[in-house]
Amino acid sequence: MTHQKPIVSLLLAGLLTLSLTACGKDDSQPSPDAGTSVPAGTAVQVETVTSDTISSENKVSGKVTSDLDASVFVATSAKCTAVYVEVGDTVRAGQALCTLDLASTLSSYEAANIGYTSAVQSYQDQAALFDKQIALYEKNVNDLKALQEIGAASQSEIDAAELTLMSAQVTRDSTLSQLEAGIQSAKASVEQLATALENVDARGNVIAPISGVLLSLSAEKDGFVSSAMPVAVIDGVDQLKIAVTVSEALVPKLSIGDSVDVTVNSVGASFTGTIRAVDKTANAQTKLYTVTVTIPSEVDGLLSGMFADVTFHTDTSADTIVIPAQAVLTSGGTQYVYVVEGDTARYVEVTTGLTGNGVTEITSGLEAGQQLVTVGQAYLSDGAPVRIVTRED
Missing domain, CATH: 2.40.30.170 (Efflux pump adaptor protein, beta barrel domain)
Known part of the structure; x- marks a missing residue:
């Protein structure tokens, strides 16, 4: 009886070894996930660049x-x-x-329109100029008053600055009043001719x-x-x-x-x-x-x-490059897109023109026939690997 325990132990060890060996055979079977790994590259959708009218x-x-x-x-x-x-x-x-035969009337109307536009622009330009000058004169008065408080400016200097300010204000009001009269005169001419051309x-x-x-x-x-x-x-x-x-x-x-x-x-x-x-x-x-x-x-x-x-x-614009507006990205003041060459994304700076219903004109940077990235471009960088997928993918 004293010799049976070692024998039993040896038998158990042998069975355990066989069991582990049998389990080890499963390692040679293919993994359930083998063959389903995701291909390299960012998934994108593309469309061929073409010319159109916009x-x-x-x-x-x-x-x-x-x-x-x-x-x-x-x-x-x-x-x-x-x-x-x-x-x-x-x-x-x-x-x-x-x-x-209204050629002369039409010409007069165009000339009146130009005159009216010019009068308005002149008023706006002069008003802006006067505003800047008066702002400077007001600042000068305020600065002199501040200096007076610390004894660095006299009252006579302040009085002279205020006189200059008032003179500029009077000149502004007089000049703008004359320009406004010119605007009203030009507008009346336009309206009179417009009535004739209704x-x-x-x-x-x-x-x-x-x-x-x-x-x-x-x-x-x-x-x-x-x-x-x-x-x-x-x-x-x-x-x-x-x-x-x-x-x-x-x-x-x-x-x-x-x-x-x-x-x-x-x-x-x-x-x-x-x-x-x-x-x-x-x-x-x-x-x-x-x-x-x-x-x-x-x-x-x-x-x-x-x-x-x-x-x-x-x-x-006819016969021009037209692409989906969402394909255009912006960074600072630069507009750009990505095109696919082979399996690689390429960064391309573009200049845009007219915009329509969901589309944009490209005046420089792209040519017909290139493969433009329309989905996934926000995740790309120049030279990044890509893989083209369809909507069904």
């Missing part, structure tokens, strides 16, 4: 209103060079009714302000129209229009007949409208110009008083 977009809001009838006046005597319609015709808003486009065409039936037409080819009677009278259908106001920076870029994009969210309507009138003088209170847009008759569900968003397309 226009600047300017969105403003206005209201839907309705028309009844309209008399078309031209507040000057002018020779008619062409007539395009007859009494009884159905005309559409924005349609040319006739052409008048419902007239830049080519001298008299434009129908509304759609409807032409009831009368005083214009005859080689004849003269008079300011005493309307050129045309239109019996308007129940025509809807949109009135919006725009800034002085935008109004020179708009013309009668231009197409615009319109959205009326209250009825879920989106359609293309046409500019039928552009005011040539600003509202005295708001300093904004009213633009009237015609709504196509086939658009249903609109009611007078509804709000509408109007997008004007200006400053068009």
